[in-house]
Amino acid sequence: MEKRGFDKLDHAKLDKLITIKVSYLKGEISKEEARKQIMANYKSITADEFAYTEQKIKDLGFSDETVHKHMDELLNLLEGILEKSSLSLPIGHPLQTYINENTAIKSLLSEMKEFENNPFDKDKWTEFYNKLYQFNTHLSRKQNQLFSKLEEKGFDRPSKIMWSFDNNVKKLISTAKTLLEEDKYDEFLKLQPEVHESILDLIDKEESILYPTSFELISEEEFIKMRKGDDEIGYCLIENPPIFGDILENKEIPNEFMSELSQLLAKYSSLTGQNEILDVKQGKLTLEQINLIFQHLSVDLSYVDENELVRFYSDTKHRVFPRSPGVIGRNVMNCHPRESVDTVKRIIEAFRNGEKDMAEFWLQMGGKFIYITYTAVRDENGKFRGVLEMMQDATHIRSLEGSKKLLSWDDEYKQEDKNTSSNNSNNSNQYGITKDSVIADIINKYPYIREFMPTLSPKYSKILNPIAFNTIGKVANLEMIAQRGNINIDVLISKICDEIKKH
Incomplete structure (x- = not known):
């Protein structure tokens, strides 16, 4: 099937439709009159033709809020003539x-x-x-x-x-x-x-x-x-x-960040190899090391440049919100729902004008405490160069008390072993969780445990993948899960029970 695209549409045909819709949105004609004019001029309208007219209405100055409010009405105007396309696509598309x-x-x-x-x-x-x-x-x-x-x-x-x-x-x-x-x-x-x-x-x-x-x-x-x-x-x-x-x-699609960084270096120097030593602000690193550092940060980072385009996000395993390579080069205003755009604009303008240097937010989500900061990025001359977003699951940090000055991995396990001392594995906890409990059954009953597990060990990150979870979650019991994460079974059961108790 040959693709058309907006540039191949019959714009003359659609100008009349745009005029009718604009008159209706302005209140110059009633819904009945708009419908009558459309039916008199058109036998059918395709999905992409409708989409084109909506885009043109925006270009004519109608706000997103106005179009959102009247979207169902605009669709109803075309009832009976809007073609219902049946896409015939290969599996995997x-x-x-x-x-x-x-x-x-x-x-x-x-x-x-x-x-x-x-x-x-x-x-x-x-x-x-x-x-x-x-x-x-x-x-x-x-x-x-x-x-x-x-x-x-x-x-x-x-x-x-x-x-x-x-x-x-x-x-x-x-x-x-x-x-x-x-x-x-x-x-x-x-x-x-x-x-x-x-x-x-x-x-x-x-x-x-x-x-x-x-x-x-x-x-x-x-x-x-x-x-x-x-x-x-x-x-x-x-x-x-x-x-x-x-x-x-x-073909293997290259890492997006490595590719962009290599292109940048190619523009300003001859050093483009992954193992070439680079003089960074404080130290000497290779491209590979830079990439590894970003991948292993305990926080999620995103960078938006001075032109309000997304240029980078850290590819960590524990992302709070999903990201994909498609976001690179995207206008940041389009990365947020309409209701949040004004807030994003206010932050960027305050940073750009030098009025503020940071904005912070926090929220409760799925039993987690999420902390978010936006920081103005400025060069050595104080010129605004963009915004750095940092996002972190601060649930564990928020629960800490007192002080810890000594390394005590073994002591922690011994203490937790003493506290749980095979009680959990003998089904004595109030939730009935034992070493034989299947992880999928636990998560079905307590959904927030799914996001909690990767906080115990990076090896549990696959639980967040719906396909991997559907494959192994229904057969893997906690004893198997504990072995996979190199965690004592009683400690694992205790931590899961503590998390349930919090909720």
Whole structure:
């Protein structure tokens, strides 16, 4: 199928549609009159044609808030003439992966809908919502991967408008999950129709407009590269899709940071090898060492330059929020939901004008205490050169008391062994957790344990990968997990019980 792209559309045909929509948004004509004029002038409108008109409306000065507020009305104006594209894509294609996830979510919603008439079963609803919560991964991948590539094509309406719909869905899922955990069953059940309808509405917008337009604008080579970044964020309710395209099968895509840094050095010096010694501000390091340092920091770093473009993020294993190579070169304003953009603008302007040098935030998320700082980056002459974001899971730091001045690894294990002394492995703790407990069963009952495990050992990071978790989580008991992380089994059980107790 030949791709068209916005430049190949019949702009003359669409100018009239833009005029009608603008008149409607200005209140110059009623919905009925707008609909009448559209039906008189058009037999059909494709998804990418609709997307093009939305982008042009933005260029004419209509705010994102206005378009977001009237998006459903604008879609209703085209009811019956908006073509429903049916994409025929190979398995592994990023768009097909989104569609497969939507199919899985719709199946889950149907199962939940049927269960509403049954006697209330908290364990079953918890199981449903642990699965539904994975939809956040679908949304994060879409925001980081797909939106960034569309912005390069001059189509930033998804970043500006759909992100708000995404956030509404995430908020509804989170609110319902909290009501369930707090045993507020009546409120929980009352919210279910809104959760159901909002997710299906979002899926319809994705499949009617977003995916067909993305297929027209993005090349196959770009989708192949996108597939690499998709793995870094993960998937929702489906198994890891197969590799898509020959490029990924036969060539290794280089580390994004190493590639960018090498290009920068090539511009200013002849030192481009990974093992060449570089004179950094305080010391001498190779490119490989620089990259390793960033990968092993206990905090997440992101750097936005003075032009408000994302230039770097640290590729750590413990990221608080997902990142993928698609974010590099992206305007930072498009990396945040519409509701947060004003705050981002205020921070950057205050840094740029020299009014402030730092802004800090903190939040509670999934049982974790997340600490975030934004620091103004200035050169030796005081000129503004960008913003450095530092993000850290400070839960453990926040719990520390007193002082620790001596190394005491062995003492810690001995003390914890003494405190737990085979009690946990003999099923005497109040949660019934033993060495034979399967990690998937524990996480299904206490979802926050999934994110807690990698804090005990980096070897547990694979638990965060839905595919790896689905593969080993259902068979691995705590004794096996303890051996994998080189942790005493009683200590492991004690730490898990302590984490549950906190919640």
